[in-house]
Amino acid sequence: MSWTDKARVSAAAQAVRELKDHTTVGLGSGNTILRALELAAERIKKENLRISFIPTSYQMEIAAKKLGLKTASLDEETEPELALDGADQVQWRTLDLVKGGGAALLREKIVDSTARRLVIVIDEKKLAKTLGGPQPIPVEITPFAYASTLEKIRRISDKTSLRETTGKVGPVITDNGNLIADVYFRSLRRPEIVHEKLKKIPGVIETGLFLGMADTAYVGRKDGHVDILRRS
Template identity: 40%
Template sequence: MSDDAVTLMKQQVGKAAADRVQSGTIVGLGTGSTTAYAIQYIGERLQKGELKDIKGIPTSFQASVLAKKYGIPLTSLDEVDRIDVAIDGADEVDPQKQLIKGGGAAHTREKIVDSLAEQFIVVVDSSKLVDKLGLGFLLPVEVIPMAMTPVMRAIEGLGGEPTLRMGVKKAGPVVTDEGNLVIDVKFANGIENPADLEKTLNNIPGVLENGLFVDTADVILVGEVKDGQPSVREV
């Protein structure tokens, strides 16, 4: 599939999610390339007057910058008592709507915002749909820096192969918006029980959060290209 087709598909699925946002709502703004289009289209709907009285809660520095660029007023969890809808991407989606997120190292904030939302809409392209989580994409685990070595040992004890995520075009490891490190974990046979593993990992002292999103997704919007034409379907 050409880069142009992929871009078109991401735009279409981002627009489909943005079209579901209603006036007077608090919107969780996710992180990543597909969600970036949703943020852009929400901003365009505001400018056209199709939407009014929207407030966004960003899940990352990237989302915050984009929201400001497209004129979406921002608020915080201290200021609101609800989130009506959250729009976010995913790195893998299984048939039970369980997700792996964290390719952009923003999964801790994303999980807070996405799990608080009345409705969590996931926007992905068809390449993110998998039969089983963890076979293709490594599971991100956010760790407090001083605990990195003991946490990696504990993960090895669970049968995982942990690697510290290193920066691209940056010397040294990736540092999250919270100032922590990310360990990417490979499970040779994939993840058998996402719900159990999510809890087990989060119980390791020094782990802040991991990229398993269990029972949080309400709607999955999937972008596809058929005969060169982008389309969006709901799972």
């Protein structure tokens, strides 16, 4: 196991302590949150907690059921007490996020935005002074007229490409049946402006910029420590 994997596990172990009995928790996607879910399942079994999870992808829904955990939806629980999620990049003071590396950004943003608190689990390599740079901003777009949408995105970005999948030929298809564009900007000093410009493009469904949403970030360090950052 690499130090980044160990750091994320350490951060996840501390983050799941936030889970409380008789609550509903929004559940992000990806390997970090999968490990957090496994740790949560151990705690739930040991302490006999009654917690329901709202998964944001088929991956997490299947994982939760395999672990014997109760699942719910926003149609049943419209305001989860907490959402637990990962991130591809975190601005260290504002806790603004880039998400969507796992192509679940639309469902994640819907669930994360409804939760009373959003808790992020990352390793220290995900921290950044400013968003963007080498980290692309994932953008979910419609398959219809995707080439036209991509061209419009290219006009306001430094580089844009359609995300290709591995294991088969063709683009990544989200759980919603849409496509993902990876959009590069040298630096995002005003990410809210970029988000607004992208959202105005017909064919753009949602961006991977999660601004002003995260309340707390558990950051696993290389030395084994876990820092707890709160939005300033």
